[in-house]
Amino acid sequence: MITLVAGALAALCSTPQEPNTLDRTVRVRLEPAPADAAGRPRWSPKAAKVELEADGDALVGSFELGPDGAPAVRVRLSKSAGAEYFDELWVDGDRDGEVDDAERLVTTPKEQRGKWWSSFDGEVSIPVPTEEEGGPARTRPYPLALWFVFDPLEPDAAPVLRWSRRGWHRGTATIDGREVLVQVTEAVMDGVFDQRDAWALGANAAALSAAGSRRLEQHVWLEGVAYRATGIDPHGRELRFEAFDPGFTEAEERQANDRYAADRAAPRAEKPLAFGTDLEAALQRAKAENRRVLIDFETTWCGPCKLMNQFVYTAKPVVDAAAEVIAVKLDGDEERDAVARYRVTGYPTIVLLGPDGEEVRRASGYRGVAEMVELLRP
Numbered sequence: 001m002i003t004l005v006a007g008a009l010a011a012l013c014s015t016p017q018e019p020n021t022l023d024r025t026v027r028v029r030l031e032p033a034p035a036d037a038a039g040r041p042r043w044s045p046k047a048a049k050v051e052l053e054a055d056g057d058a059l060v061g062s063f064e065l066g067p068d069g070a071p072a073v074r075v076r077l078s079k080s081a082g083a084e085y086f087d088e089l090w091v092d093g094d095r096d097g098e099v100d101d102a103e104r105l106v107t108t109p110k111e112q113r114g115k116w117w118s119s120f121d122g123e124v125s126i127p128v129p130t131e132e133e134g135g136p137a138r139t140r141p142y143p144l145a146l147w148f149v150f151d152p153l154e155p156d157a158a159p160v161l162r163w164s165r166r167g168w169h170r171g172t173a174t175i176d177g178r179e180v181l182v183q184v185t186e187a188v189m190d191g192v193f194d195q196r197d198a199w200a201l202g203a204n205a206a207a208l209s210a211a212g213s214r215r216l217e218q219h220v221w222l223e224g225v226a227y228r229a230t231g232i233d234p235h236g237r238e239l240r241f242e243a244f245d246p247g248f249t250e251a252e253e254r255q256a257n258d259r260y261a262a263d264r265a266a267p268r269a270e271k272p273l274a275f276g277t278d279l280e281a282a283l284q285r286a287k288a289e290n291r292r293v294l295i296d297f298e299t300t301w302c303g304p305c306k307l308m309n310q311f312v313y314t315a316k317p318v319v320d321a322a323a324e325v326i327a328v329k330l331d332g333d334e335e336r337d338a339v340a341r342y343r344v345t346g347y348p349t350i351v352l353l354g355p356d357g358e359e360v361r362r363a364s365g366y367r368g369v370a371e372m373v374e375l376l377r378p
Contacts, residue, residue: 025230027240028173028182032141035166039205041198041213044164045187050075052159059086059159065142066126066191067234071095073124075161077148085109086148089161091122105146113333119147121166126191128235140235142191143167153336165189169236173201175243180222181208184236187215193236199229221250259368263311266369269319272309275329279338282328286355293353294327294376297339302347304366315369321376325352350375 033040052059058078065073074092076099079085087107090099105120125139143166151157168185181202188196195217202208203223214220219228231240246253255261275296276282286293298305312318332339332347342351342359350367352360352375363375 025240025242026173026175026227027238028171029238030169030171030182030184030233030236032143032236033168033170035143035145035168037167037170039170039181039183039202039208041168041183041185041200042209043213045185045189047162047164048189050161050163052077052161059148059161061161063163064190065124067129070127070191071097074099075146077118077159077161080106083109085116085150086118089118089120089122089146089148091120091124091144091146093122093124095125095127109150114151114153114336116150116152117147118150119145121145126235163189169193171239175222181205182239183208183211183213184216184232184239185213187213192234193232194234195229195232197232199239199241201227219244219246221253224250226250260307260311262370263315263368266311266315266317268314269316271319273313273319273322273327275313275327277329279328279330279335282326283353283357286326286353287357290355292325292355292360293357294322294325295338295342295351295353296327296329297332297335297342297344297347297349297351298329299332299347305348307366308348312367312369312372317369318372318376321373325376352376 048063050061050063052061055076058076060074060076062072062074064070073095074097076090077086078088078090080087087109089105089107090103091105092099093103105122107118107120109116109118111117122144124142124144126142128138128140144163145166146161146163148159148161165186168183170184171182172179173182174180181204183200183202184193185198186193187198195215197216198213199216199220200208200211200213201220201222202211211220216229216232219226221227225243226246227241227243229239229241233239279295282293285291330338332344338344342349346364348366349362349364350372351362354360361375363371367375
């Protein structure tokens, strides 16, 4: 990992600079790109959340976004006349401290996995500093996706509005006489671009999307050459980067960082680990036969769960280690009572129980072959 010096990032002035032909630094101007533009990232940052409180029949809150000192963004969530679920959201996009009809967003709530989702697309203005004291105020648009989820099984849960940025910044740079695409995406959604955010290079839109973004404090690869960022405008208007020698090749780095290599190379069992779906039956059988129970909580949308099904539960060491264990797989979106009973907060969650039904140990997140064998130890 190449860590950028904070001073180097701060050295960029608020106005993009003209290219400097006296050094090997590549400077590229960036422009906002919509969320559905070609070359878009295949990942999204972790959603931010706004804690809400009751204001009559509505829910209100606020969140910070943009440079220090920028006014907070106020939000107000309500139900239209006769609506059962929240279907209106006011977002103080211009930050004047008030929400008016021009800032009203409307949606039709939809049921997904037993919960009701109210989703909105909005926009907030980010203040941009002026070069001259007393100059005209400037702003830049910051598109948002916002959503509120109501769970009928938890009607008294603390209300939270979640949001994420829509879109990203892109540009075209010239390297050794040919054009390449540059992508910068917020990884930390604070409205300011810095070394915590992500970037990628690609020869074309397809390659850019497949490149896999890294933090700006890390290097990226383009056709076997490593590049490191040396400066980013806090408003995402310009990026500076340069080629360098990290002391290893792209293939060597990929091999060293391949988390799943050992699991893919593990010997395969004749049959994968067999899971049942009836937890109560498994618990009764375990008590009668003095056996342990392995519960694997997963969901249909959980990527690490799918990888464990592919690499881990088909591995001979895991199947052998679980030979005397009764295995049960539960969908966390469907088995809500079991999720609450075993305090599941993320997926996958793997819980090992003794014959008496008491928890022996647990693990959360992807667990490889060796880790699962260790978890299943007597």
